[in-house]
Amino acid sequence: MKKVSLILMLAVFVMSAQAQKKKKADDVKAIMDMCGCYEVEFNFAETFSPVEDYEFHDNYRSGALEYVFPVEESKDKIVLQHLLVIGDTMIIKHWRQDWLYENTDLYTFQKDNTWKYQELAKNDVKGQWTQKVYQVDDGPRYEGSATWVHVDGKSYWEAKSDAPLPRREFSKRDDYNVMARENRHEITEYGWLHEQDNQKVLRQDGDDKVLASEKGWNTYTKMDDDKCKVAVEWWAKNQAYWADVRAVWDELFASKSTVKIKKKVDNKVLFMPLFELQDKLLGADYDSEKAQDEIKAVIQKYLNSEQRLSLN
Numbered sequence: 001m002k003k004v005s006l007i008l009m010l011a012v013f014v015m016s017a018q019a020q021k022k023k024k025a026d027d028v029k030a031i032m033d034m035c036g037c038y039e040v041e042f043n044f045a046e047t048f049s050p051v052e053d054y055e056f057h058d059n060y061r062s063g064a065l066e067y068v069f070p071v072e073e074s075k076d077k078i079v080l081q082h083l084l085v086i087g088d089t090m091i092i093k094h095w096r097q098d099w100l101y102e103n104t105d106l107y108t109f110q111k112d113n114t115w116k117y118q119e120l121a122k123n124d125v126k127g128q129w130t131q132k133v134y135q136v137d138d139g140p141r142y143e144g145s146a147t148w149v150h151v152d153g154k155s156y157w158e159a160k161s162d163a164p165l166p167r168r169e170f171s172k173r174d175d176y177n178v179m180a181r182e183n184r185h186e187i188t189e190y191g192w193l194h195e196q197d198n199q200k201v202l203r204q205d206g207d208d209k210v211l212a213s214e215k216g217w218n219t220y221t222k223m224d225d226d227k228c229k230v231a232v233e234w235w236a237k238n239q240a241y242w243a244d245v246r247a248v249w250d251e252l253f254a255s256k257s258t259v260k261i262k263k264k265v266d267n268k269v270l271f272m273p274l275f276e277l278q279d280k281l282l283g284a285d286y287d288s289e290k291a292q293d294e295i296k297a298v299i300q301k302y303l304n305s306e307q308r309l310s311l312n
Contacts, residue, residue, distance in 0.1 A: 020127070024101070027129060027148040030155040031078050031099050032070070033187045037228035038220040040066045044168070044196075049212040056212070060168050066094065066220070067231035071239065076101035081242075083231040091234040093242070093275075095141070096134040103130040106143045107253060109162045111177045111203045113263060115140045117256040129157065131183070137271035138245045139261060139299075140253075142181060156186035162201075176200040176211050194218040241278045244291045248299060252309065260304040273298045 044060040065085040072079035082094035102125050107115040130145040144159030163179045164170070178201040186193045196216030202209045252259065261270065277298060281291050296309040303309075 023127065023150075026150050026155070027101075028078070030148055030150070030157070030187050031080070031129070033155075034080060034185070034192050034220070035068050035070060036191070037223045037225045037231075038066050038068065038191055039223050040064050040221075041219045043217045044214055046200075046212045046214050051211055054212060057173075062168075065223070065227060067228035068220075069232075069235070071243075076103075081235070083228075083235065085228055085231050089230060091231055093136055093238075095136060096138060098130075098132040098134070100130045100132065102126060102128060103145065105253075105256075106130065106145070107132075107140050107259065109140075109142055109164060109178070112260075113164060114258065114260045116258050120145065131157070131159065131185075133163075134249075135271065137274045138242070138249050139270060140249075140259060144183065154186065156184055158182065158184035176202045178203045178208070180208075180210075191220040191222040194220070238278060238282060240286055240288065241282055241291060244288055245274065245295055248292055248295045248309065252299075252303075252307065255307075257307060259307070262302045262304075265301050270299070270302050 040063060042060070042062045042064075046056045046059075049056065067083045067085060068080055069083075070078060071081045078099045080097045080099070082096065084092040084094045086092060102122070104120045104122060104125055106118045106120060108118045109115050125145050128145045128147050130143060132143045133141045135141050142161040142163035144161035146157055146159035148155065148157045160180070160182050163181050165173065165177070165179060180199040180201050182197040184193075184195040184197075186195065194216070196214070196218075198214040198216060200211045200214060202211060263269065265273075274295070277294060281294065300307075300309050
C-alpha cells in the first residue's frame with residue numbers, strides 16, 4: 001500500500017509540474033503575442049463622478065503606428081519596448097513594459113512623483129507575472145502583479161495599480177494627483193487590447209477622494225511588419241544608449257529606497273535632456289562607461305538630495 005501511495009504521489013507531482021510548465025509557456029506566448037507592428041487607437045472617456053458639481057472633461061481619442069518588440073528575454077523576464085512611428089522617417093521612443101515571473105519586488109506609486117519600494121510575499125505571487133510600466137525616459141510609472149488567464153479561447157491579464165497622471169493630462173490638470181488604474185491586457189484575433197477602468201483620485205494626507213471614473217479602450221491592430229521597418233533601423237542605431245539608461249535606473253531601483261523625481265529642472269521634464277544626450281553621445285566611438293556617467297549626472301539632477309548615483 002505504501003508503495004502504491006508513493007507512486008500515486010509521484011504521478012500527481014509530475015502531472016502538476018507538467019501543468020505548471022505548460023501554463024508558464026502559455027503565459028510567455030501571450031506576452032510575446034503583443035510584439036509586432038500595430039495600428040493603435042487610444043480612446044478614453046470619463047463615465048461617472050461621485051462629485052455633484054463635477055464638470056466632465058472631453059473624451060480623448062488619438063491614434064498612431066507603433067512597433068513593439070523584445071529587447072531582453074530570459075527564463076523569468078521579458079522586456080518589451082514600444083516605439084512610435086511618425087511618417088516615413090521619424091521615431092519617438094515610447095513606453096516600456098517589463099514582465100517578471102513570480103517577482104516579489106515592486107515600486108508602488110504614492111503621489112507627487114514619488115514611488116516606494118514594496119516587497120511581496122513569495123506565496124502571494126506564485127504563478128503570477130508582474131508588469132512594470134516605465135515612462136519614455138525609462139523612469140518608473142506603475143507596477144502590478146497578477147495571473148495570466150487562459151480560458152475559453154481567451155488569454156488575458158489584469159491588475160490594479162496606482163499611477164501618476166497620464167501624459168494626455170499631465171500638463172493640463174492639477175485637480176487630481178493619482179490615477180488608480182485597473183489594467184487588462186487581452187490577446188485578440190486582430191492583435192491585442194489594453195482595456196482600462198480608472199479612477200481619478202485626489203490624495204491628501206492619506207485620504208483619497210475620487211473625482212471621476214474613466215474608461216480606456218486601446219486597440220492594437222496587427223499590421224505588416226514592413227510598415228515599421230524604420231523603427232527596426234532606428235533601434236539598431238540607438239539601442240546601446242537606452243540599454244545604458246536602463247542600467248542606471250536598475251542601479252537606483254536595486255537600492256530599494258524611495259524614488260522621488262522632480263517634475264522639471266531648468267524648465268525641462270526628464271525625457272528632454274536624456275533624448276538630447278542620446279543625440280550627443282551616439283556614434284562610432286560610443287563609450288558605454290562614459291555614457292552611463294553622463295546619464296547618471298542627468299538623472300541625479302531630477303532626484304531628491306537623499307539619493308546618490310555612483311559614478312564609474
